[in-house]
Amino acid sequence: MIAKIEELLQEVEVLKADNAEQLEALRIRYLGKKGIINDLMADFRNVPADQKRMVGMKLNELKTKAQEKINELKNRFAGDGHQYDGMDLTRTAYPQRLGTRHPLSIVRNQIIDIFARQGFTIAEGPEIEDDWHVFSALNFAEDHPARDMQDTFFVKVDNENVKRNVVLRTHTSSVQCRTMEHQQPPIRIICPGRVYRNEAISYRAHCFFHQVEGLYIDRNVSFADLKQTLLLFAQEMFGPETKIRLRPSYFPFTEPSAEMDISCNICGGKGCPFCKGTGWVEILGCGMVHPNVLENNGIDSKIYSGYALGMGIERITNLKYRVNDLRLFSENDVRFLQEFQAAY
């Protein structure tokens, strides 16, 4: 038995393990319940009395040694389970390359943030919509030019049962209808999303872009409420010095309708090539929700009134960051995207 223990002592001395699994196998082999050392312990009672002291000592030595060796190997795998590879922890770290948020996401989040602080919640709707939600419910006449093939992408539906034309939504105003359909006032929502128009792609037009729609309906909502919300938005987005100007306009779904300009944030309103010398730049459309739109969507226009507004996220982004080619937003050139690393 002594000879066997001596042999095992030498064996244990040079134990090697390449990974944690191998180490565990070794532990079980030597120190496990049914391991070699426990077997020897069981045999101990058969050792002649005069050798018991000597064998006992050797056996304890073997057990301690095996335990120490396994612990030593274990320390190498501590932490992430990988073998220590001579890595120099005092070395300067490799520079970390941070990803950047897309400029449109940055600006969309800023818009959401400004409206959220005024109590607006986010609503979303489908990009593939029916004619009703994009046009009819919003008071577009049957022959309105926006319904023309030249502006709108139509989706072919091979289903006899589908009566309504299916289109790619041309504006996020469709989400107004989706919301009003199943919610009674008060309604206070913003609807960010992608929209599609059948345009030739150039530096100033694309076949898809992004909008944020805003809608507030309650009792006694007035144009003054709209104006205050717009002023607050413009000043939070473009700085406290920003002025706004509302010009009468026309949209089928609002009456009265207006377009909003802000004082040019590049020249501060003095006039520059960017604002074509006028000192003003247009940023959004808005107005009081047309009673027909309320009625079309199941809301009593004698009790409730509301305002709506809609803006292009690309437009706001261009103004904030002076991006002068719309195509940059969808080409995913990392050199362009990395310019927004400092923005949040």
Ligand code: DAH
């Ligand atoms: N839907 C309009 C567009 O795509 C933008 C718009 C204008 C939305 C006026 C509105 C609004 O809610 O009141 O050009």
